[in-house]
Amino acid sequence: MAKILKAKKVELTVGRIAKLKCEEGKTRTYLWCKEFKGFGVIATIAGSKSFIFQAKIYGKSARMTICDVNAKRIDDARKEARRLQALIDQGYDPRQVKANNKAAEQAATAAKKVQEAREIVTVGEAWKEYVTARKPLWSALHIRDHDKVMQTGGDTRKRSKKLTEPGSLATLAKIRLVDLTPELVTEWAKAEALIRPTRARLALRLLRAFLNWCGRHSTYKAIVTSNPAQNNDARESLGKAKVKHDVLQREQLPAWFDAVKQIQNQVISAYLQTLFLTGARREEIASLRWQDIDFQWNSLTINDKVEDFRIIPLTPYVANLLSTFPRRNEWVFSSPSAESGRLTDPSIAHRKACAIAGLDLTLHGLRRSFASLCEWIEMPAGIAAQIQGHKPQGVREQNYIRRPLDLLRVWHVKIESWILEQAGIEFEPAQAGLHIIKC
Numbered sequence: 082m083a084k085i086l087k088a089k090k091v092e093l094t095v096g097r098i099a100k101l102k103c104e105e106g107k108t109r110t111y112l113w114c115k116e117f118k119g120f121g122v123i124a125t126i127a128g129s130k131s132f133i134f135q136a137k138i139y140g141k142s143a144r145m146t147i148c149d150v151n152a153k154r155i156d157d158a159r160k161e162a163r164r165l166q167a168l169i170d171q172g173y174d175p176r177q178v179k180a181n182n183k184a185a186e187q188a189a190t191a192a193k194k195v196q197e198a199r200e201i202v203t204v205g206e207a208w209k210e211y212v213t214a215r216k217p218l219w220s221a222l223h224i225r226d227h228d229k230v231m232q233t234g235g236d237t238r239k240r241s242k243k244l245t246e247p248g249s250l251a252t253l254a255k256i257r258l259v260d261l262t263p264e265l266v267t268e269w270a271k272a273e274a275l276i277r278p279t280r281a282r283l284a285l286r287l288l289r290a291f292l293n294w295c296g297r298h299s300t301y302k303a304i305v306t307s308n309p310a311q312n313n314d315a316r317e318s319l320g321k322a323k324v325k326h327d328v329l330q331r332e333q334l335p336a337w338f339d340a341v342k343q344i345q346n347q348v349i350s351a352y353l354q355t356l357f358l359t360g361a362r363r364e365e366i367a368s369l370r371w372q373d374i375d376f377q378w379n380s381l382t383i384n385d386k387v388e389d390f391r392i393i394p395l396t397p398y399v400a401n402l403l404s405t406f407p408r409r410n411e412w413v414f415s416s417p418s419a420e421s422g423r424l425t426d427p428s429i430a431h432r433k434a435c436a437i438a439g440l441d442l443t444l445h446g447l448r449r450s451f452a453s454l455c456e457w458i459e460m461p462a463g464i465a466a467q468i469q470g471h472k473p474q475g476v477r478e479q480n481y482i483r484r485p486l487d488l489l490r491v492w493h494v495k496i497e498s499w500i501l502e503q504a505g506i507e508f509e510p511a512q513a514g515l516h517i518i519k520c
Contacts, residue, residue: 093122094155098112103125107126108126109123112124114159120134120162132146136166136169138174139174145165145175145176147161147162148161195303202257202258202304203258204250204253204255204256204258205254205255207258207301208227208254208291212228221421222364229248230248230249230251231248231251232247234247234251249277249281249283250288253265253266258301261305262309263309263315266309266312267312267314267315270285270316271318274319279322281319282322285316289308289310289311292310293308325446327442327443327446327449328449329357329440329450329454331457334500334504334505335505337434339438340437344430344434348416351406351414353434354398355402356444357447357450358396358398358497359381359383359451359469360448360468360469361448361469362445362448365385366383367414367425367427368384369381369412370411371408371412374395375395376395376400380394380395391467391470393486393489394468394490394493396490396494397497398497398501398508399497428443448469454500458495460492460495460496464488465492468489
C-alpha cells in the first residue's frame with residue numbers, strides 16, 4: 082500500500098495545478114490541499130495529472146485516483162474526496178464499494194440484455210447464431226442440412242424452373258424463442274408428418290441439438306430452461322424411420338455398371354464407381370483431395386466420420402479410373418461450375434442411370450451393396466468394417482486387432498475383382514502400372 086507522503090500543503094488553484102510538473106529524477110510529484118487532508122494532485126513522469134485521495138483504510142494507507150484534473154473542477158473533486166472519506170468513516174472500503182457498484186451495473190446490463198432477447202429474439206435469429214458458432218466443427222454436408230431445414234424458400238433453382246420449397250423448420254423461424262413450447266413443436270411435427278416425415282425427423286434432431294446449445298448459451302439459457310423438442314409426442318407423430326433395403330444384387334451388377342459408365346460426365350461416372358467399390362460414405366469420397374491419393378503405394382487417406390481419418394487400399398480398377406483425371410484443382414472429383422470447386426450433388430445423375438437400368442437405388446445403397454456383396458467371397462466382417470469405416474465392435478476388435486494395409490488390400494482387391502467379374506467387365510492390371518479394361 083502507498084504511504085502518505087509528507088509534502089508542503091497549499092491552497093489548490095487552477096494556476097498551481099497548471100504549473101505542477103514531475104520533478105526531475107522522480108516518477109511522480111504531489112501537491113496536497115491544506116484545506117482537506119488527503120486530497121491532492123499527482124503529476125507523473127508521463128505528463129498526466131490527476132486528483133487523488135489518500136487515507137488509511139483498516140489501518141493501512143491507500144491511495145485512490147478520483148479523475149483527470151481536466152475532468153472535474155477543484156471543488157467537485159474535493160467533494161468526491163469528502164464522499165470517499167465519509168465511506169471510510171462508516172467502515173467501508175471505497176474501492177470495494179466501487180467494485181460492487183460496477184458488478185451490480187454489469188449484472189443489470191446482462192439482465193436487461195436477457196430480457197430484450199427474451200422479448201424479441203426469434204428461433205430463426207438464434208439459429209443463425211448457432212450455425213455460425215458451430216460451423217468450424219461441422220462438415221459441409223451437416224452445414225447444408227442446417228441451411229436447408231431453415232430456408233424460407235421461393236428462390237430460383239439452378240437446375241429447374243421450380244422455386245425452392247420452404248425448409249422443414251421454416252414455419253418456426255419467426256416464432257419467439259421464449260414461445261417455443263413442447264405443444265407447439267408437437268403441432269409442427271403433426272403437420273410435417275403429412276407431407277415429408279423423413280425430412281421432419283432429421284429436422285427434429287437438428288432442432289433438439291440447437292435447443293441444447295441454447296440451454297448452454299450465456300444469454301439464451303435464461304430463455305430455454307428445458308428442451309421443447311425433446312418430447313415423445315412430437316417423435317411419435319413423425320413415426321419411426323423405415324429400414325431401407327435398397328441394395329445391388331449380384332445379377333444387377335451388369336445393368337448398373339452399364340448405365341453408370343454411359344453418364345456423359347466423366348467425373349460423376351468415376352465418382353459413383355469409386356463410391357461403390359470402396360464402400361465409403363458419399364461425402365468421404367466427394368471430399369477426396371489429390372494429396373490423399375498415393376499412387377506409388379496404392380493407398381487412399383479418407384476423412385473418417387468415426388476417427389479423424391482412415392487409410393484403405395487403392396485398388397487397381399479405382400486407380401485406373403482416377404489416374405486419367407485432369408487435375409483442375411485440389412479436389413479429385415472437381416466441378417468447375419460448383420462454388421466449392423468439387424462435386425456436390427451426384428444424386429440426379431445416379432437416379433437417371435438407375436432409371437435406365439431399371440433399378441431403385443440411393444447413393445447410400447451403394448455402401449450397403451458393398452457390405453452385402455462382401456459376403457459372397459466370405460470376407461471377414463472385421464476387414465469389411467475397417468475398409469468401410471465402421472466403428473469396431475466388441476472388446477477384441479476395439480483393443481486387440483490391428484490389421485496392416487496389405488491385409489486389407491488382399492481382400493479389397495479380391496472383392497473388386499469379383500464385382501467386376503460379375504458385372505462382365507474384363508479388367509487386366511498390367512505390371513507396368515497400365516490397366517486394360519474390356520467391356
